[in-house]
Amino acid sequence: MQKVTTMETETRIETMHHDGIRESYTRIHHKSGMTVCVLKKQAAVTTAILGVHCGSVDRQFRVNQTESPITIPDGTAHFLEHKLFAAEEGEADAIARFAEYGVNADAYTTPDMTAYLFSATENEIPALKILLDFVLHPYFTKENVARERSIIAQEIRMYDDTPTQRGYYNTLEALYHNHPIRINVGGTEQSIADITPDVLYQFYKAFYHPANMVLTVAGNVTPEEILAVCDSCIPDSFPPFSTERIFEAEPQTIVKPYAEGTAQIASPILYLGIKDCDLHKDPWERERHAAAVDILNDILFCKSSAFYNDLYERGLINGKFGFEYEHAETYAYALLSAETEKPAEVAAEIKRYLSERIRLHDITDIQFERCRRVMYASAVTSFESAEDMASECLNSAIDGGELFRSIDIMMAVTKEDLFAVLDRLYDLNRMTVSVVFPKQPV
Amino acid sequence: MVTQTNQQCSLGCGMQLCIIPKTTFKTEYLLLTFRVPLSIDTAASYALLPSVLARGSVQYPTMQDFSLQLDTLYNAGIACSGAKLGESYLVTFQIRCLEQQCVPENENLLEQTIAVLCDLLFHPLLSETHAFLSSYVEQEKKNLIDSIRAEMNHKAGYAIKRLEREICRGEKYSISARGTPQTVAAVTPEQLYGIYCDMLAYAPLDCFYVGKQSMHEVKALLSPLCSALEKHRKLPLYQTETEVIRQAAHDVRYVEEAQAVKQSRLCIGYRSASVLGDGDFYKFALFNELLGGSASSKLFLDVREARGLCYDCASFPEANKGLLYISCGIYANDLEEAKAAIDAQLEAIRQGDITENEFSVAKKSLISGYREIEDSASALAVWYANRLFSGITTSPTETAAQVETCTREDVIACAKRVTEDTVYFMRGTLDTGEEDAEGDDDGNGNEN
Structure with a gap:
């Protein structure tokens, strides 16, 4: 499954159109490797989502073919999602920076994706700059990771008390022998105890690459302004994306009926x-x-x-x-x-x-x-x-x-x-x- | 974006129509609300009625016939439900369908969907003795009882419901809007039919339309419904009112219950001294935003971010009855610290300890939240449904402009009027603190 994506030298722009439902949007293949979709729409709210193609199933990987495989604690992708909003001591964190522009930000982690988003009724462009900036510039310390652990522990407990979650994971554990889809997206209180700033940086470096990201913006924006923000906010310094995901072989059988x-x-x-x-x-x-x-x-x-x-x-x-x-x-x-x-x-x-x-x-x-x-x-x-x-x-x-x-x-x-x-x-x-x-x- | 203003008109016989013009949506949306008094004697019946009506009518005798027809109308939706609004109960019917230009055959789906609704509403299947079919009634009774019992499945929501009942002991508002397992079980098909006739006869009907059609066009579309309803109308129509208690009349009550859960829930209820009908509720909304309405609020930043006591900590108002709730999920051991931290944040606002940044961030967040409503047909309809009844017709965008004029003093005054009434604590018996190990009987499954 080795996939090496080299940096494209030029940005390519396509207009996508669908006759049946009479809609269109602009798809930008940004020179950084990021795919950017801009859907222009007359609306009160503009929504932008930056999706990173990594989630709870990505627990084992190799940064490139020469390195040895790394296994990270369960719940790392989700922990990273929480912690990426943090800023250096004394600086405003990402939520506060968005809030100053009257913009609400949020994030979520799924088995395959970590997504960061905002919805804005004004200041769309400054908000987009913050979005790209905070996702592309991590800052973790021992202290801020420790504090987050107790917050996430409460989140895990809240889901543990949600009966549908329990039934859902019991089912996946019965279907899958090895595949990490059987593991809770947030991990467990035990597994998150092993998450340190180093673990977060390791995971971050493996997956947070423009070529492994998709940005979609829908609302009162033009492709030109979005492209200009991408050009100015996405650094050129990324090496080619070469992370390889590793999955243990999964039998075709189920674990138990x-x-x-x-x-x-x-x-x-x-x-x-x-x-x-x-x-x-x-x-x-x-x-x-x-x-x-x-x-x-x-x-x-x-x-x-x-x-x-x-x-x-x-x-x-x-x-x-x-x-x-x-x-x-x-x-x-x-x-x-x-x-x-x-x-x-x-x-x-x-x-x-x-x-x-x-x-x-x-x-x-x-x-x-x-x-x-x-x-x-x-x-x-x-x-x-x-x-x-x-x-x-x-x-x-x-x-x-x-x-x-x-x-x-x-x-x-x-x-x-x-x-x-x-x-x-x-x-x-x-x-x-x-x-x-x-x-x-x- | 220019927002066209909404328009209201009377359709006669206690029927009102409110048009919320929107040209950008791909669907049309219609909300109908029948307003009835909240009463312990009728709550179960009114809660049951929408689901029994949705079971079948003369033209669509089974749920399957009804669903097949809606699928054919490009997945048109008719939702029959009900909810408490202050101390009245709204029996609601919502329609959503593709707007004409999006339909390949250019059909007017709204007209056809209203026809389906009219059949459900005015031609239910009846027994020979003028009652609803007992098979349908009995089954929906069972489903409703199951659903009432299942309220406990969602712990945060259940804790707030429990708090609400404790604060409003002895007030109408404490009536469970869906009845209780006992009152639901006691409803007979004959009684239910009587309640149905009462609703058609006496309940004011408010209709909210969101879409591109004009007042004139929507009136024409609704005319079959209006004329059918007119035949049932009697006078005088129901008048409903909500008793608002503006100040807690006793020392703070403390109620604690044990539940076999891992996370304990702390819920605090206040008399807010502010309701929508006051006309300046947006000031209170701003106070709430600052206190616990967003991820930049005082509660979130202190109780979660600075102290790490919880994942969720938020405040939210009940705007018709005049209540304010705070809810958070914590370790039982942290109860005192969390309660003291929450008290301190409320007190800080009362004392005017609000930074320029906190104030402006809260304002922007609330304004943005109001503007966002303009993008959702159902949120817009609900906005007016909640207000029209109190005589308020300002749009979300207009309300956002009012928020712009609020001062710190407005917010401080709101905070000072709030009085703590009741604390409800759900103590998790599986909550054994941070060192809690896995290995209770859950989730390990057994081989079959």
Whole structure:
């Protein structure tokens, strides 16, 4: 998976246009290696998101082929996200610098991405300069790292007390033997105890490179002004990006078909996880596969499906029933969730339904057309607000994709594509059932 | 960006329409609110009503028929729900659909979606005895009871709900807006049908439209709904009022409960002495912003950043009843330090210990927050829905301009009027301090 990206010498600018949804944006391949997307929109708020392609799954890596592999404590990416806002003693930290311009800033970490963002109703350009400046200039000390540790410990505890989080991670632990997707994004109180300024710098140097970043800005801005800020704020001094991510081999099997836990909740929460071993290196292949899974899941499980309504009318599920599909280069899984008093029965119903559907291949043209309408509407409405636009565009680009092409891929999915997924994805041997039961009163 | 001003007009029979013109959105949004009194006798029924109506109508007898129709209308949404507003209860119906120009066939989806809503609202499935179908009612009762019980799943929200009930003991506001498991269980299909008829007969209906169509056009779109409602109308309509207690009438109450959680929650409730109807609520909003409204607020910077006591520490007002809440998640051992730190920050504002920078940052943050509302159709509709009822029609942008004129003295005066009423502490029994090791019974799973 070695990928060396050399610095481009010149900036390239493309205008992207989509006829179907009548939207366009400018895509800048900045000479630093950064991909910059500018979506001009008349709106009160301008949103900018700087995404770094690294997250909680990046726990083992090599900075280049000659160096030996480094393993970092769980929760490092998230810890870094918190600490990047810090400034030298006596200086205003990044939050305070944004606030002086009346701008709110935020950040989040996912398994594959760390994102820093702001929304501004004025002073967009000064805010963008701060965003690039603080992300590109880290400052960690022993003291500020120690203080942050107790804040993050409280954050971890807050999530530990969130029953859906517990069920979610129990499911991933049951699906994955080795892949770090099974690890909590924030790490544990134990693992973050090992995070030091050195660890943070090590991780930072490995992944915080313009060629490993995507900036999207949506709102009252022009590509010219954004390009000028990038030219002035992104240093030329970066060596070529050559970090290699290392993942232990992950078997195709699951760890166990059943997991359970308890939490102080009212009704049990059921998760049914399906490990998808149909992984694709090529981002377009991955998009095509994911689009087919999304459409198929929608047809099978949405509120207008016969299955959902049958379970609802029989009182097996309430309105809290959901499904999602997550995918990346090294992992992919589908997840169904329900709040139900009869988790075993609901899990059995889902399995029975999937086996039957696989045998029958029954998806009608009407169902398919209806679903395409839903997909079309969701593509159009993703351009409703600057924040949605910026984040949709980022999510496509960070993975090597492109938003409009993703929409085209989604609209080009055929019924045959769905059947192919049906046959391969819903393998009962790669499903795990995870239940969180109410804790008995102490 | 020029914002066009909103317009209101009466549709007769206790129906009002408020148009919030927006030309930049790809969707149209319509919010309908039926306002009924908050009462212990009817709370469960009104909470149940929207979900029973959403189960089926004469034209769309099942949820599946209803969902299929909405999917065909390009994923149009109809959401039926309800919420407390001060001491009244709003039964709400929201519609969102693609705006005509974004629809490939150039169809007017709003008209068709309103037709679906009218069917749900005016032609529910009834039994021969003029009651809702008991199968639907019984099932939605069970779902509502489950959902009330599940409030405890979300610890921070649950702690605030508990605080709210403790502060307002003996006041209408303490009534659980969704009823209790017992009151929900007692509702019969006949009673529910009676409540439904009462709502159509007596509840003032406010409609909020966000999109590009004109007042004239929206009135025409709503006319089938208005004429259907007129047939049910009786007089006099409900009048609802909220009792505002501007000062805590007793020493601070302290309520503590144990829960098997890892993080303890400290929640403090105050009488804020400020409500939306006062007309200058933005001054209080600025005080709140400075105290605990953002990541640059006094509480965040002191309790979290300087002391490292918590991850979340924030203050937020209840603007119709006149309450202020502070909430943070801490180690139980830090209770005293956290409480003292919070008290000190509030006292600092009272004493005028506010730097120029703190003041200007709070102002900018609040102004920006108000301006952002202009980008969200639902946030705009809710903005007016919360205010119209108190006779306030200023837009978020206009309110932002009012904030600009606020002085430090305004903020200090707001802080001085705030009185502490009740402290609610959720003591986490799994919270054993910083050295806490993993290994309780969670998350380890069992082989099947």
